[in-house]
Each structure stands twice: as structure tokens, then as C-alpha cells.
Amino acid sequence: MISEPEMAGEFGASAEPEVLDHSGPQPEGDPPQRPPRPGARWLWALGGAVVASAVWATVLLTGGPRDGAPDQHGYRLGQDPCAAVRLKSIGEAIAPRETESRFEAGTLRHDALDRAQCYIPLRVESGQQRPGKGWFVDYTVTIRVALHKKTDPRAEFEAERTATDLGVDPETEVEAVQELGxxxxxxxxxxxxxxxxxxxxxxxxxxxxxxxxxxxxxxGPVPGDEELPDLAPHKAAMISDMRDLMTDLKS
Incomplete structure (x- = not known):
């Protein structure tokens, strides 16, 4: 807190009356300047102190000047971020990743944003994951990483909860995952x-x-009556592999 400055006399006390000498001739030109009122300098000092106090209070309440850049938490994209994706848990639940076959959409590196995206097929051996005679299943894992350096992506993250590659689908089920990021x-x-x-x-x-x-x-002819396998049982494996990915991108 800022205390009131000490005053030389009581604030608001009457000052001695000004005395003008009218006995002699007055010089031509501007009239004599009126001396400053006692206490005026204290009012200016007090006003400046109040302004300074308000500025410092704003700095303390907001945590100081900020440039709006979000915390990166140590994340960074290496030379080949897709190669570092292990998919250990998904590999055990479905099939291991195909290490030599993948499609990368390229890595963007910019002062404002680093971004990588890749599609990794799982290696399904002959005779595995067959829902019916004549059918076989291909699984693909899609990895996307975006590191925002200038602006906080929180608002966009919330707004796009029901947006997928196929567009905005209000029927998409959204389930919150605790203790993850x-x-x-x-x-x-x-x-x-x-x-x-x-x-x-x-x-x-x-x-x-x-x-x-x-x-x-x-x-023979495609029967057209087979359904896609249910991926819901693999949620735990996805969470586990996401934790590994987050750790690897910080190392």
C-alpha cells in the first residue's frame, strides 16, 4: 500500500494572505506571477503515486507482461517424427506397425507452427483378423502433431471436438479422458x-x-454383408500409446 505523504502543515490549513505593495509605481508589462498555493506540489506527487500504484497492481494481478505464446512443455519435432512412433500397445492388441511402409504428409517447420502428419499401416499377417471367409482387414493409425508457438490453441481445440476428417458430425461421441495433458x-x-x-x-x-x-x-463375387470390426475395445491401447508418443516428443 502507498501511505499518504507527510505534510509540512495541516492539509487544508489557511495560508498567510498575499500582500501586494501599491505604494510605488508599478512596472509596465506582465503583472507579477501569483506564487503557487501551498500543498499543490503534494497533490501532483500524490496523483503520480496513485497512477504508478495502479500500473504495478495490474502487473502483479496479470503475472507481468505476456506475449501470448503458449507453453511448449518441451515438445519438439525431430528430423523424422513418424519413425519414432512405437505403437507398442496397439501392436499387441491388433498388429504391430509396418515399419517400412508409411505415408507422410510432410513436416511443416515455421516460427509460428511446427506440424507433422503420417499414416502408419499395421502389419496384419495372412490368416489374421479375418471377419469371414474371403475377407481381410487393413488397419491404419493416423498420427498428427501440431506445436503452436505464437497463439494458444485451446479455443480451437474445444471448438473442433466434433469435427473429423469427414466433416462436422454432431453424432460423433465425445468422451473426456482424465489425467492426459x-x-x-x-x-x-x-x-x-x-x-x-x-x-x-x-x-x-x-x-x-x-x-x-x-x-x-x-x-468370387463380393457378398457385401460383412461389417467392420469394432475398434472400441482398443481405447486403452490408444491412450497408452499416446502417453508414449508424448514422452518421446519431449525427449
């Missing part, structure tokens, strides 16, 4: 795809699984 959601679309999204500071990460049915041509 600042916020995390697991999305289940009508097509059966599962996607786990995580926000931590300026980092937005996504891990999704999709499945597709393929028919072996030598098995």
Missing part, C-alpha cells in the same frame, strides 16, 4: 473410427485408428 477427448464416429486428441500447452496431438475391409478377388 491439459485436456483430452476420445472421439467415436459413426463410421467406426476412433480418435484420441490431446491438448497440452501449445501442443495438439492426435492418434486415430481406422479399419477397412478388403475382399480377395479369387473368392
Amino acid at each position: 491439459d485436456k483430452a477427448y476420445l472421439l467415436s464416429s459413426e463410421s467406426g473410427e476412433q480418435e484420441l486428441r490431446v491438448l497440452e500447452g501449445g501442443a495438439v496431438l492426435s492418434l486415430g485408428i481406422s479399419a477397412s475391409l478388403n475382399w480377395e478377388e479369387d473368392k
Whole structure:
């Protein structure tokens, strides 16, 4: 707190009356200047102190000047971020990742944003994951990482909760995941795809699984009555592999 400055006399006390000498001739030109009133300088000093106090109070309440840049929490994209994705838990639950086959959408590196995206197929051996005679299943894991360096992505993260690659789907089920980053959601679309999204500071990460049915041509006409496998049982594996991905991107 700022205390009131000490006064030489009581504030508001009457000052001695000014005495003007009218006995002699007055010089030509401007009239004599009126001396400053006692206490005026204290009012200016007190006013300046109040303004300074308000400025410092604003700094203390807001935590000091900020440039709006979000905390990166140590995240960074290496030379080949997709190669570092292990998918250990998903590999045990479905099939291991195909290490030599992947599609990368390229890595963006900019002062405002670093971003990487890749599609990793799972290696499904012959005879595995067959829902019916003549059918086989392909699984693909999609990884997206965006590191925002200038602006906080929190508002956009919340706004896009029901937005998927196929557009905005109000029927998408959104489930909050606790103790994962600042916020995390697991999305289940009508097509059966599962996607786990995580926000931590300026980092937005996504891990999704999709499945597709393929028919072996030598098995005759496609019957068209087979359903895609249910991916919901693999939520725990997705969360586990997301934790590994977050750790790897900080190392």
C-alpha cells in the first residue's frame, strides 16, 4: 500500500494572505506571477503515486507482461517424427506397425507452427483378423502433431471436438479422458473410427485408428454383408500409446 505523504502543515490549513505593495509605481508589462498555493506540489506527487500504484497492481494481478505464446512443455519435432512412433500397445492388441511402409504428409517447420502428419499401416499377417471367409482387414493409425508457438490453441481445440476428417458430425461421441495433458477427448464416429486428441500447452496431438475391409478377388463375387470390426475395445491401447508418443516428443 502507498501511505499518504507527510505534510509540512495541516492539509487544508489557511495560508498567510498575499500582500501586494501599491505604494510605488508599478512596472509596465506582465503583472507579477501569483506564487503557487501551498500543498499543490503534494497533490501532483500524490496523483503520480496513485497512477504508478495502479500500473504495478495490474502487473502483479496479470503475472507481468505476456506475449501470448503458449507453453511448449518441451515438445519438439525431430528430423523424422513418424519413425519414432512405437505403437507398442496397439501392436499387441491388433498388429504391430509396418515399419517400412508409411505415408507422410510432410513436416511443416515455421516460427509460428511446427506440424507433422503420417499414416502408419499395421502389419496384419495372412490368416489374421479375418471377419469371414474371403475377407481381410487393413488397419491404419493416423498420427498428427501440431506445436503452436505464437497463439494458444485451446479455443480451437474445444471448438473442433466434433469435427473429423469427414466433416462436422454432431453424432460423433465425445468422451473426456482424465489425467492426459491439459485436456483430452476420445472421439467415436459413426463410421467406426476412433480418435484420441490431446491438448497440452501449445501442443495438439492426435492418434486415430481406422479399419477397412478388403475382399480377395479369387473368392468370387463380393457378398457385401460383412461389417467392420469394432475398434472400441482398443481405447486403452490408444491412450497408452499416446502417453508414449508424448514422452518421446519431449525427449
